[in-house]
Amino acid sequence: MSPGAAAPLIEFREVHKAFDGKPVLRGMNLTVGKGEILFIIGTSGVGKSVTIKHLVGFLRIDTGEIWFDGKRVDQLDEKGFYAVRRRVGMVFQNATLFDSMTLAENVALPLRKHKKLRHTSALAEAMGRLEQVYLTGFSDRYPAELSDGMRTRAALARTLTMDPEVVLFDEPTTGLDPVNARRIDRLILELSRNLGVTAVVVSHDLASIFSIADRVAFLYQGRVHAVGTPAELRDSPDPIVQQFIQGQSSGPMETPGF
Amino acid sequence: MNYLVDRIAGVGAYALGVLRAAFELWMVFVGTIAGIWRLYGRRGATRPPGALVEQMHVIGNRSLLFIVVTVGFIGMVMIYQACLQFSRSVGDLSQIGVQFARLIVSDLGPTLTSMMLATRVGAGIAAEIGSMKVTEQVDALRMSGVLPIDYLLVPRFLASIVMTMVLSILGAAIMYGAGGLTAYLSFGVNPRVFYDLAMVEPRHLGLGLLKAFCYGAAIPIVSGFCGLRARGSSEGVGWATTAAVVGSSFAVIALDFMLSVGALWLFGGDV
Numbered sequence: 001m002s003p004g005a006a007a008p009l010i011e012f013r014e015v016h017k018a019f020d021g022k023p024v025l026r027g028m029n030l031t032v033g034k035g036e037i038l039f040i041i042g043t044s045g046v047g048k049s050v051t052i053k054h055l056v057g058f059l060r061i062d063t064g065e066i067w068f069d070g071k072r073v074d075q076l077d078e079k080g081f082y083a084v085r086r087r088v089g090m091v092f093q094n095a096t097l098f099d100s101m102t103l104a105e106n107v108a109l110p111l112r113k114h115k116k117l118r119h120t121s122a123l124a125e126a127m128g129r130l131e132q133v134y135l136t137g138f139s140d141r142y143p144a145e146l147s148d149g150m151r152t153r154a155a156l157a158r159t160l161t162m163d164p165e166v167v168l169f170d171e172p173t174t175g176l177d178p179v180n181a182r183r184i185d186r187l188i189l190e191l192s193r194n195l196g197v198t199a200v201v202v203s204h205d206l207a208s209i210f211s212i213a214d215r216v217a218f219l220y221q222g223r224v225h226a227v228g229t230p231a232e233l234r235d236s237p238d239p240i241v242q243q244f245i246q247g248q249s250s251g252p253m254e255t256p257g258f
Numbered sequence: 259m260n261y262l263v264d265r266i267a268g269v270g271a272y273a274l275g276v277l278r279a280a281f282e283l284w285m286v287f288v289g290t291i292a293g294i295w296r297l298y299g300r301r302g303a304t305r306p307p308g309a310l311v312e313q314m315h316v317i318g319n320r321s322l323l324f325i326v327v328t329v330g331f332i333g334m335v336m337i338y339q340a341c342l343q344f345s346r347s348v349g350d351l352s353q354i355g356v357q358f359a360r361l362i363v364s365d366l367g368p369t370l371t372s373m374m375l376a377t378r379v380g381a382g383i384a385a386e387i388g389s390m391k392v393t394e395q396v397d398a399l400r401m402s403g404v405l406p407i408d409y410l411l412v413p414r415f416l417a418s419i420v421m422t423m424v425l426s427i428l429g430a431a432i433m434y435g436a437g438g439l440t441a442y443l444s445f446g447v448n449p450r451v452f453y454d455l456a457m458v459e460p461r462h463l464g465l466g467l468l469k470a471f472c473y474g475a476a477i478p479i480v481s482g483f484c485g486l487r488a489r490g491s492s493e494g495v496g497w498a499t500t501a502a503v504v505g506s507s508f509a510v511i512a513l514d515f516m517l518s519v520g521a522l523w524l525f526g527g528d529v
Contacts, residue, residue, distance in 0.1 A: 082403060110401075
């Protein structure tokens with residue numbers, strides 16, 4: 001039973017978004033329940049990352065509504081979104097740490113801004129956060145000196161400093177080796193089960209989906225084409241869903257350029 | 259007919275785009291001024307540690323050799339050409355140094371130094387901020403509760419103003435020195451005659467410093483604006499960098515023109 005059905009925390013209603021006249025989201029509806037791990041899957045360029053970026057105000061929808069914890073957020077201004085960003089963290093694609101700062105400084109930055117800690121006390125707390133993601137001893141390294149998996153973990157530590165209720169993951173395991181990818185999966189699962197954090201994960205890593213997802217939303221042609229538990233999707237009779245899950249190059253799915 | 263309508267619509271869209279960009283540039287400037295207050299006007303504000311000193315080092319110290327060499331050569335070439343022309347026409351080279359001093363202090367010193375700085379510093383700022391933009395680091399700053407302008411532009415803005423003024427004074431001195439040396443070595447002009455500051459008045463110095471201040475403010479604003487507008491991938495950063503160099507050099511020239519015209523109105527012909 002997915003926890004999503006009971007208490008929707010995030011809701012996208014009939015969201016439309018076009019870039020330079022090209023529609024990407026075409027009336028997308030999606031709900032995310034409190035505490036669940038929801039995967040948004042779909043082919044590249046279908047609007048998965050675009051969807052989650054709307055929630056924290058990096059992109060503005062053309063029409064539709066986005067609700068977070070009973071409040072409409074799509075009409076907020078930049079200042080209004082800062083309150084949302086205190087509750088909703090995001091781990092970007094390719095980790096996106098600040099190049100010019102050490103790991104500890106990277107993690108300390110949101111502590112200084114959001115929690116108003118002094119530089120030294122923020123650095124001290126950052127050490128603890130790095131320990132949580134098994135990065136003790138790397139605090140004075142710069143991002144360029146670390147592996148992709150370590151950077152992703154550090155980015156997760158930076159996000160967790162704010163004790164967010166929701167964490168958005170933008171392709172967290174893309175480009176990682178299988179061992180590191182499964183470690184990230186485990187961290188996401190621990191977050192959800194131990195701390196009750198809601199996780200929205202944009203991914204096309206099938207191994208992640210079938211090991212940790214509570215629910216999966218399959219995006220196709222700007223809408224949620226199918227949604228359900230991993231098992232429901234795997235057993236779905238829909239030929240488009242089957243083509244994606246089985247990774248077949250030919251089938252009914254229309255992909256631009258083919 | 260349709261062709262005509264399309265053309266007019268195209269021109270209109272372009273004009274709207276330019277207007278929107280000008281408005282955004284203005285907002286970056288206003289945001290930076292507000293950012294100075296947010297970062298330095300209040301006790302206990304979260305400042306990027308050491309950023310101001312670091313940026314002063316990057317913008318000032320690292321540009322030192324480049325500025326010394328380029329403005330030194332410019333001073334030498336200008337005086338050589340001036341002496342050559344004067345020796346052919348008038349024959350009297352005694353006034354060259356006196357006039358050159360006034361010209362350097364009120365105009366050439368800050369303007370040529372800042373033109374050189376615009377290429378080096380402008381490209382650096384746009385490339386750094388642009389690559390942070392396309393790799394989503396700017397968005398990550400926003401997620402961390404930081405206004406990107408505060409962290410990225412405010413330290414560069416303040417550092418650039420200070421260092422452009424310092425380097426303009428240095429650049430003017432180097433040009434003057436190199437010019438006098440050239441006049442002496444190539445045309446035998448007595449340095450005592452050349453290095454004569456009789457024509458330089460406080461208003462010339464004031465105008466020169468005001469120009470350096472304005473150039474120092476304009477270069478990081480234009481370049482930061484170009485960097486923040488970078489889109490796509492490395493190609494977008496390349497475009498942003500080019501636009502920053504062209505834009506900030508143009509800003510220096512345009513400000514030079516406006517400030518010189520303003521000074522002419524104020525002081526009459528003697529600036």
